[in-house]
Amino acid sequence: MTNIRLSSLAALVLAVAPLAAQNAPARAPNSQGRIPILEYHLVSDKDSRWGRSAEHFRRDLELLYQRGYRPITVTQLIDNKIDIPAGTSPVIFTFDDASPGQFRYIEKDGKLEVDPSSAVGIWLAFNKTHPDWGKRATFCMLPGAAAGHAFFGDRNIEGQKTAWRMQKVKFLAEQGFELCNHTLWHANLAKYGDAMVQEQIAxxxxxxxxxxxxxxVRTFALPLGIWPKNRALAKSGSWRDPKTGREVRYNFDAILEVSGPAAHPPTHAKFNALSLPRIQIVGMELEKTLDDLEKKGERYVAGPAAK
Ligand SMILES: [Zn+2]
Structure with missing residues (x-):
């Protein structure tokens, strides 16, 4: 009974409160709090061990928004450019493996539209109704893995044409999303020698x-969270393309693990950009993470912008 009364009261307050007040609840700044880095894989028609249903993904955005979270990219985190309104908290979305469910096109009368049931479609629609949400997330992509995990689909898998791949990656960059590397086809890097490790990454x-x-490309996500035997090669290395003779070098500023708690902020003594923990978003993990941060007083809250 009490719960029902409280929630209807809360709904009433939300309905009449001015928009600005809703969006920036009074929270004291906490620049030493933790920042959740969320990890999504498949976005499809149902929840699974590695998948979030489209509907559940939409609800995740809504939940985070209502609880005063605003997205930033991994790059913004490591550069300590957390430029969100005072009183709100940063959250980082990372999408691994470049599946079609993350970013599908639909062809209509010769024109391509973003499928509204793909993660990018859901995100763009959410941003239209919540313009202060923004378009910041980090896509850790595979250009050449099996089963359509090739820049969001190829060879007609889920109706996606091979020719659309580059266009999708370009679109994400133009919108302001971050492009992150996740190797060529998701090799377990511990299984291979130095040359192959560098080839996969390069x-x-x-x-x-x-x-x-x-x-x-500043951010790299380790496939399966597994480091190469020569750990230094996860950060930097090079490979010569035999087709062109061109040397491709890489030197990342951030490396993403596959599990762990919410991350320390960049000014914290324990912050390590080259081993950033992530939270796999399955089941009730998101709600649990947000509740835990709240309970322990460990939620990062942005203060007024520095002058
Ligand atoms: Zn992966």
Whole structure:
């Protein structure tokens, strides 16, 4: 009974409160709080171990928005450019493996439209109704893995044409999303020698460069969270393309793990850009993470912008 009364009261307050007050609840700044880096894989028609249903994904955006979270990219985190309104908290969305469910096109009368049931479609629609949400997320992509995990679909898998791949990557960059490398085809890097490790990583970078010439890829997500035997090669290395003779170099500023708690902020003594923990968003993990941060007083809250 109490719950029902409270929630209807809350609904009434939300309905009559001015928009600005709703969006920026009074929270004291906490620049030493933690920042959740969310990890999504498949976005499809149902929830699964590696998948979020489209409907559930939409609800995740709504939940975060209502609880005063605003997205930033991994790059913004490591550069400490957390430029969100005072009183709100940063959240980072990362999307791994470049599946069609993350970004599908529909062809209508010869024109391509973003499928509204793909993650990017849901995000863009949400941003239209919540313009202060923004278009910031980090896509850790594979250009050449099996089963359509090739820059969001190829060979008609889920209706996606191979020719659309570069266009999708370009679109994401133009919208302001971050492009992140996740190797060429998701090799378990611990299984291979130094040359193959560098080839896998460099070819991921090269493919991004083919879509967006000159793009500086700063973030790398380890496939399966597994480091190469020579750990230094996850951060930097090079490979010579035998077709062109061109040397492709990489040197990342951020490396993403596959699990862990919410991340420390960049000014914290324990912050390590080269081993950033992520939270796999399955089941009730998102709600649990937000509740825990709140309970422990560990939620990062932005203060007024520095002058
Ligand atoms: Zn992956």
């Amino acid at each position: 070819r991921g970078v090269l493919a991004i460069d083919s879509a967006v010439a000159g793009y500086k």
